[in-house]
Amino acid sequence: MSVLATVADRRRTSASLVGVSLAYFMVLLDTTALAVAGPSLMSTLHTGVVGVGWATTSYTLALASTLVLGGSLADRFGHHRVFAWGVLGFGAASLACALAPTLVVLLVFRTLLGLFAAGIVPSSLGLITALYPEPRARGRAISAWAAISGAAMAIGPVLGGWLIAVAGWPAVFVVNAPLALIVLLLCRTRVAIPRRARALSWLPHLGLAATLAAATLAITQAGQRSWIPAVLSGLLALGLGYATAAADRTSRAPLIPGALRGNRAVWTAFGWGAAVNYALTTVLFALPLLLDTATGVTLLPMTLLVAVNPLITGRLVAAFGSLRPIRMGLTAFPAGLGLVAVAMADHDRPLLLGVGLLLCGLGVSWTLPALVGFAVDHAAAETVGSVGGILNATRQVGATLAAAVAGATLTQHAGASAAFPFVFAAAICALGLGQALVTR
Structure with missing residues (x-):
C-alpha cells in the first residue's frame, strides 16, 4: 500500500471517528440543552414540574428500553446501516419536536427521538471498535469520542439557554437537523463489520x-x-x-446473549454506568428547577471538565488500566454531590456549589470513558454490539429514574427537599465506589 493511500485511509478513519462522536454529541445535546428549558416549557405548554419530568423521561425511557434492541439490530443488519438510519431519523424527529403544539405531541416525538437514538449509540461503539482494532489505539479513540460527545455537556446548557432566550424551547431541537447532515457526510464511507444472523x-x-x-x-x-x-x-x-x-x-433471541450472562466484570461496568448517569442526570435536571440564575453558566465547572478531561483519562487508562480512573471518579462524584446538596439547602453558597460541580465533573470525566473501555476489554468480540446496547441502556435507566425521582421530590426550593436528590445520588455513587474497590 502506498504512503498516499495510507494517509487517505487515516483521514477517512479520522473523519468517521469525528462523525461517530458528533452523532453521540447530538444525542447528548438533546438532553443537556433541554435541561435548561424547564421554565420555558412550563410557561408555553402550560405544564408543571411533573410535565417537564416526562419531557425528559419519555426520551430516556424509550432510549433505555430499546438500546439492547439497537445493539441486536446493528449486529444483524450492519452497524453502519443502523447508524445512518438512526442519524437520519433523529434529525427528522427533532424537527417534529420543534413543531409540537402541545405537551402530549412533544412527548410522542420525544419518544421517537429515543428510538432513533437507540440505533445510534450501540452502533457507534461497534464502528469505533472496527475502525481501531488495536486496544491502545481503541482506548485513545474512545477517549476522543468521549471528549467530543462530552462537549455536549459543556455546550448544551449554555447553547440551550441562549437559544431559548432568542427563539424559545423549539430552537433546542432545530439545531439537531444540520448536525445530523454533517454526521452523515463525515460517515459516508462504509465501515466493513461482519454481520451475525441473530434472531430477534x-x-x-x-x-x-x-x-x-x-x-x-x-x-x-x-x-x-x-x-x-x-x-x-x-x-x-x-x-x-x-x-x-x-x-x-x-x-x-434473549435480551442478554449467553456469552454475557456470566460475565461479572462486564455487569459491574453496567452498574457503574447506571450509577454515574443517575448522578449526572440529577444535577442536570434538578439545578435548572432550583436556580433562578443562568443555569448554563452555573454548570460550567462540571460541563467543561466533561468535555476536556476524557483526553487525560485516556492517558490514565493507557498508563494504569481502567480501574484506577473509575475509582477516582466514583470517589470525586459523591463528594461533589454532597457539596451541591449543602449549597442547595442554603442558596447563599455559590463557592461551595462551584467546587461541588467541579468534583462532579471530575467524577463523570474520569469514570465514563474508563468504564466503556473496561466493558469492551472484558467482552468477547462478537458481543460488542450487545455490550454497547446494554451499557447505554443501563446508563439510560439510571438517567430515567433520576429524572423521575428528582421531579417527584422537588416540591420545595430550599432545605431538605432541595438537597434530597443530590444526597440520594451521592449514596448510589458511594455504592459503586464500594464495588470498584473490591474489583480486580
Whole structure:
C-alpha cells in the first residue's frame, strides 16, 4: 500500500471517528440543552414540574428500553446501516419536536427521538471498535469520542439557554437537523463489520419498555403522594419485570446473549454506568428547577471538565488500566454531590456549589470513558454490539429514574427537599465506589 493511500485511509478513519462522536454529541445535546428549558416549557405548554419530568423521561425511557434492541439490530443488519438510519431519523424527529403544539405531541416525538437514538449509540461503539482494532489505539479513540460527545455537556446548557432566550424551547431541537447532515457526510464511507444472523424476539423488548414505564409512573405518583396509584404502578412494574424475565429465558433471541450472562466484570461496568448517569442526570435536571440564575453558566465547572478531561483519562487508562480512573471518579462524584446538596439547602453558597460541580465533573470525566473501555476489554468480540446496547441502556435507566425521582421530590426550593436528590445520588455513587474497590 502506498504512503498516499495510507494517509487517505487515516483521514477517512479520522473523519468517521469525528462523525461517530458528533452523532453521540447530538444525542447528548438533546438532553443537556433541554435541561435548561424547564421554565420555558412550563410557561408555553402550560405544564408543571411533573410535565417537564416526562419531557425528559419519555426520551430516556424509550432510549433505555430499546438500546439492547439497537445493539441486536446493528449486529444483524450492519452497524453502519443502523447508524445512518438512526442519524437520519433523529434529525427528522427533532424537527417534529420543534413543531409540537402541545405537551402530549412533544412527548410522542420525544419518544421517537429515543428510538432513533437507540440505533445510534450501540452502533457507534461497534464502528469505533472496527475502525481501531488495536486496544491502545481503541482506548485513545474512545477517549476522543468521549471528549467530543462530552462537549455536549459543556455546550448544551449554555447553547440551550441562549437559544431559548432568542427563539424559545423549539430552537433546542432545530439545531439537531444540520448536525445530523454533517454526521452523515463525515460517515459516508462504509465501515466493513461482519454481520451475525441473530434472531430477534420482540416480546422481551416490549416487556422491558413496559416495565420501565410502569416503574417511572410509580415513582412519579409517589412523589405526588398519590399512594394508591403509586402502589398499583409499582406492583404492575414488578409483575411486568417478572413476566419479561420469564419470556426472555425461553426466547430464541434473549435480551442478554449467553456469552454475557456470566460475565461479572462486564455487569459491574453496567452498574457503574447506571450509577454515574443517575448522578449526572440529577444535577442536570434538578439545578435548572432550583436556580433562578443562568443555569448554563452555573454548570460550567462540571460541563467543561466533561468535555476536556476524557483526553487525560485516556492517558490514565493507557498508563494504569481502567480501574484506577473509575475509582477516582466514583470517589470525586459523591463528594461533589454532597457539596451541591449543602449549597442547595442554603442558596447563599455559590463557592461551595462551584467546587461541588467541579468534583462532579471530575467524577463523570474520569469514570465514563474508563468504564466503556473496561466493558469492551472484558467482552468477547462478537458481543460488542450487545455490550454497547446494554451499557447505554443501563446508563439510560439510571438517567430515567433520576429524572423521575428528582421531579417527584422537588416540591420545595430550599432545605431538605432541595438537597434530597443530590444526597440520594451521592449514596448510589458511594455504592459503586464500594464495588470498584473490591474489583480486580
